[in-house]
Amino acid sequence: MQMEVRPVRQLIGEVIVPGDKSISHRGVMLGALAKGTTRLSRFLAGEDCINTILAFQSMGIDIQMRSSSGEGGSDSSEDYTVLIRGKGLHGLQKPHSIIQAGNSGTTARLLAGILAGQSFAAVLDGDESLRKRPMSRIIDPLRKMGARISPQDHNTLPLTIQGSRLKGMEYTLPVASAQVKSAIVFASLYADSPSIIRQPARSRDHTEIMLQHFGGRVEEQEGTLTAYPAQELHGQDLRIPGDISSAAYFITAALLVPNSRIIMRGVGINPTRTGLLDVYRQMGADITVDNIRNAGGEPVGDITAAHSALKGIETGGSIIPRMIDEIPILALAATQAQGTTVIRDAAELKVKESNRIDVVVRTLQAFGADIEARDDGMLIHGPAPLTGCTVACEKDHRIAMMAAIAGLIAKGRTTITDGQWVDVSFPGFFHVIDRLRA
Ligand code: S3P
Numbered sequence: 001m002q003m004e005v006r007p008v009r010q011l012i013g014e015v016i017v018p019g020d021k022s023i024s025h026r027g028v029m030l031g032a033l034a035k036g037t038t039r040l041s042r043f044l045a046g047e048d049c050i051n052t053i054l055a056f057q058s059m060g061i062d063i064q065m066r067s068s069s070g071e072g073g074s075d076s077s078e079d080y081t082v083l084i085r086g087k088g089l090h091g092l093q094k095p096h097s098i099i100q101a102g103n104s105g106t107t108a109r110l111l112a113g114i115l116a117g118q119s120f121a122a123v124l125d126g127d128e129s130l131r132k133r134p135m136s137r138i139i140d141p142l143r144k145m146g147a148r149i150s151p152q153d154h155n156t157l158p159l160t161i162q163g164s165r166l167k168g169m170e171y172t173l174p175v176a177s178a179q180v181k182s183a184i185v186f187a188s189l190y191a192d193s194p195s196i197i198r199q200p201a202r203s204r205d206h207t208e209i210m211l212q213h214f215g216g217r218v219e220e221q222e223g224t225l226t227a228y229p230a231q232e233l234h235g236q237d238l239r240i241p242g243d244i245s246s247a248a249y250f251i252t253a254a255l256l257v258p259n260s261r262i263i264m265r266g267v268g269i270n271p272t273r274t275g276l277l278d279v280y281r282q283m284g285a286d287i288t289v290d291n292i293r294n295a296g297g298e299p300v301g302d303i304t305a306a307h308s309a310l311k312g313i314e315t316g317g318s319i320i321p322r323m324i325d326e327i328p329i330l331a332l333a334a335t336q337a338q339g340t341t342v343i344r345d346a347a348e349l350k351v352k353e354s355n356r357i358d359v360v361v362r363t364l365q366a367f368g369a370d371i372e373a374r375d376d377g378m379l380i381h382g383p384a385p386l387t388g389c390t391v392a393c394e395k396d397h398r399i400a401m402m403a404a405i406a407g408l409i410a411k412g413r414t415t416i417t418d419g420q421w422v423d424v425s426f427p428g429f430f431h432v433i434d435r436l437r438a
Contacts, residue, residue, distance in 0.1 A: 003400075003419030003430055005407030007388075011260040011436045017247045019044040019080075020239035020268050021425050022178070023206050025052045025106045025300065027238055028063065029186070030214045031057040031084030032092070036235030041068070042266075043240055045080040046425045048104035053082070055101070055111055059122075060093035061085065086235050089189060094120035098158065101126040103353060103395065103424055106179055107169040108157060109138050109208075113183030113356065116147035117190025118163030126157040129395045132412040134351055135159060137175065138183045144169045145187055145195070168193030168229075175348060176321040178203035178272075181225065185211065185218055188227035197225040201318040204272045208415075213238070238296040241268030246426045247303060248276055248326045249401045250436075252333050253397040254305035255285050256409050259304040265291075269301045275323030276330060277303075283337055284312040310337035312382060316344030324348060327377075328360045334380040335369040336409070343377035353424075354396035363391050363399060365389070367406050388412035397424035404433060 021040040029052065031038030043049065045065065053063050062085040068364045092114075099122055101108035108126055112135075117123050125131070136155035143149060148162040168191045173180055176199055184209050189197045201223075208225070211235055217228040247264045254262040267291060269277075280287055285308045292301040310333060323330065327346055334341035349356035361373040366389045370381040388410040393400035400421045407414030422429040 001418070001420040003404070003416045005414045005416070005433065007402050007410060008257055008408050008437050009259070011253055011257045011262055011408070013436050014263045014265065015250045015432055015436065017242040017250070017264055017267060018426055019045065020045060020243040021048060021245065022106060022204055023210070023240050023268070024049040025110065026182070026206055026210050027240060028052045028056060028082065028084060028192070029110060030210055030233060031235060032061040032063070032087050033114070033189070034086040034233035034235045035088045036086060036178070038086060038235040039237045040082045040084070041079065041239045042242070042244065043080045043082040045233060047102060047138060047423050047429055048107060048425060051100060051104050052107045053100040055099045055107060058095040058097065058099060060091070060249070061087060082252050084235070088232065089230060090116055095122050098123045098125050099247050100429060101130060103127050103129055103155070105133055108135070108409060109396050110182050110186055111177040112138050112142060112149070112159065113186035113419050115161040115163060116142045116145065116149070116187045117166050121160060121162040123158055123160050126320055129353055131157045137180050138391050141169070141171045141180065141184050142187055144171060145191060147187065156340045166191040168195045169325035170196040172198040173200060176201040176203045178207070182207040185227040188228045189216065191229050194226050194228045197227060199223055199225070201321050202272055203321040204270065206270070206298070236296070241295050241298050241300040242266045243425070244273050245325045247330050249405050249429070250432070251280070251287065251303065251305040252329045253405050253408055255280065255307070255308050255310065256336050258307050258406070261304065263302060263304045265302045266300050267303050269299050272322055276326040278319065279313060279315050279323065279330060280333070283313050283333070284308055312337045312339030312341040312380070313343070314342040316346070316377065320345050325398060328356055328398050329405065331360050331364060331371065331378055331380060332402050332406050335364055335371060335384050335386065337382040339382065341380040341382065344374055347376040354394045354399060356396070356398070359394050359396060359399050360402070361401055364406070366391055388414040390417060391414040392417045393419070393421050395421055397421045397426070401426065401429060404430070408416060408433070
């Protein structure tokens with residue numbers, strides 16, 4: 001669907017961003033494997049998380065989603081509540097057809113860990129984009145635990161996973177990936193002994209937090225995890241925090257559009273996700289976080305961002321996994337900062353929903369930015385005036401949203417030819433822009 005964005009003079013208001021994508025996926029998975037009912041409010045009804053729901057429904061789990069607008073709901077779409085009647089760790093049934101993860105790497109990789117320990121075989125597939133993404137990163141460690149996984153080719157989807165008896169292992173993750181770590185933690189629930197997982201840097205720890213909430217056991221010591229087998233998990237009532245990765249677009253819009261101030265309430269501020277706030281503050285951004293509280297073990301707060309004069313920065317190392325999904329929007333902010341910005345150690349961007357080094361660089365160059373690709377990141381010289389243009393997001397929701405925010409500060413009209421991809425993580429994104437503009 002073609003979407004048009006025009007420049008704005010000012011953005012003032014409140015945005016309630018949708019629920020966190022990573023936490024929504026994990027809530028469905030753990031709810032399905034727990035005994036009893038799990039209730040997830042502020043659930044993200046984006047396409048990725050719907051694919052996770054469909055996967056568990058196809059394995060015999062009763063999952064219902066209802067809209068509860070008015071209950072502090074998001075202004076973009078309604079607030080959704082999901083009810084899951086879990087059947088316990090051994091309650092899944094063999095699905096009648098292929099499980100479709102769609103565009104969702106989280107669905108595919110975490111589910112692979114769960115399927116590895118079942119007593120049936122299942123086939124896991126994805127869309128054209130997900131079929132290109134690497135799966136050896138989960139196949140290798142799961143095989144080490146005894147999993148039987150047959151890829152059709154090249155260690156990519158589709159995968160046939162024949163459930164088997166799993167054993168504990170010691171494993172060092174080659175990349176700091178929460179998806180891989182979580183696949184191992186899920187498989188460990190079914191193993192005969194604990195697994196030890198070493199990680200090169202800390203990545204998002206939502207699986208660890210939520211699993212403990214459901215009665216499972218996983219321990220972390222100086223970055224090394226011990227993931228334990230489980231006897232039983234118990235259904236929970238959780239309110240999902242707002243997604244900081246979605247908030248990132250409106251934080252950035254507030255920083256870049258003159259005289260703007262945007263407030264976002266109830267956003268997840270888990271330290272494994274707040275790298276962008278740290279970098280923006282170092283760049284001189286006016287961002288405050290108030291009213292910090294706890295939601296199911298996850299810290300949440302109200303974020304206020306206001307227009308700021310930014311300066312370029314060099315960033316890399318262990319902060320990268322703490323902002324991996326926010327690098328496209330950080331690159332846009334850097335095009336408006338005074339001086340040079342260097343983003344290093346971010347080669348993982350090449351295997352996201354698109355090659356986010358190439359696509360970010362190409363897209364921002366089309367707007368007139370001074371940006372070049374590096375093997376592990378980008379080099380950006382600012383500030384550069386942007387001019388509206390026509391871009392395609394290459395089936396990548398985060399590129400579509402980055403381009404839309406660029407359109408708010410660019411001269412003239414910006415057209416995003418395939419704007420429907422925002423529905424993967426932020427249904428109603430363009431309505432929020434319209435409302436703020438008004
Ligand atoms: C996610 C982990 C990250 C992130 C993705 C969601 C998760 O991927 O990019 O959007 O929910 O675990 P990696 O673990 O591959 O870095």
